[in-house]
Amino acid sequence: MTFSQALLERAQPMMDAIMAHPFVQAIAAGTVPNDVLNYYVEQDEHYLKDYLQVTALTITKTDNVDDINQLLTTAQFVQNESRAHQVMLEITGHTIENWRREPETKRYTDHMYASAYHGTYADALAALLPCAWSYAVIGEQLVDQGANNADNPLKEWIELYAPQMAPDAPDYNAWRFEALDRAVAPLSPTQLEHVAQTFLFSLEMEWRFWEAAWQQTHWQFEF
Numbered sequence: 001m002t003f004s005q006a007l008l009e010r011a012q013p014m015m016d017a018i019m020a021h022p023f024v025q026a027i028a029a030g031t032v033p034n035d036v037l038n039y040y041v042e043q044d045e046h047y048l049k050d051y052l053q054v055t056a057l058t059i060t061k062t063d064n065v066d067d068i069n070q071l072l073t074t075a076q077f078v079q080n081e082s083r084a085h086q087v088m089l090e091i092t093g094h095t096i097e098n099w100r101r102e103p104e105t106k107r108y109t110d111h112m113y114a115s116a117y118h119g120t121y122a123d124a125l126a127a128l129l130p131c132a133w134s135y136a137v138i139g140e141q142l143v144d145q146g147a148n149n150a151d152n153p154l155k156e157w158i159e160l161y162a163p164q165m166a167p168d169a170p171d172y173n174a175w176r177f178e179a180l181d182r183a184v185a186p187l188s189p190t191q192l193e194h195v196a197q198t199f200l201f202s203l204e205m206e207w208r209f210w211e212a213a214w215q216q217t218h219w220q221f222e223f
């Protein structure tokens with residue numbers, strides 16, 4: 001069993017919890033409250049900007065030119081995500097106001113930056129991976145369930161993330177896990193567990209990102 005296969009087995013209960021999360025279930029039903037959508041988009045604007053910058057840092061940690069090109073290519077997907085945000089904003093009528101970065105957003109992006117600054121190349125990849133992987137699972141499963149029906153105002157959002165809607169596109173997540181398996185090859189058992197923890201922390205933060213929007217979590221104080 002490869003490192004990433006074992007990691008995905010450990011990750012499965014978290015992924016199941018993400019699929020069962022009320023926000024994700026409300027996306028499936030097309031019934032997400034407007035204030036939840038607005039909070040999510042405002043926070044995700046911060047997140048995606050940081051995701052691109054952490055990808056840039058990750059690129060500096062490898063000399064493998066194929067990996068550098070792949071990381072640059074996969075980062076391009078973030079451009080499609082402005083459309084994903086637009087779909088949500090068209091429902092609510094909100095325009096981006098650059099709200100404050102809320103606690104779980106900060107916790108997640110701090111983790112990604114720290115992993116890329118202080119960790120190995122494998123840590124940097126592992127911190128980024130749950131973002132693309134978990135959304136591909138969400139998109140795939142929601143389309144399989146028929147949630148992208150014509151009555152769902154979030155149909156386009158769902159289809160943007162569903163890999164089966166772009167069958168000719170390369171399987172970028174397969175590449176990401178393959179790159180992770182190559183990156184961990186020289187690592188010690190202690191370092192391997194560190195990489196696993198880095199990935200699982202990011203996946204936990206994916207759940208918390210949905211939860212923070214659902215609960216409308218804010219800082220306790222203005223400062």
Ligand SMILES: Cc1ncc(CN)c(N)n1
Nearest residue numbers: 044047081131132135209
């Ligand atoms: C928090 C978060 N995680 C993942 C994705 C999908 N790229 C996203 N837009 N936002």
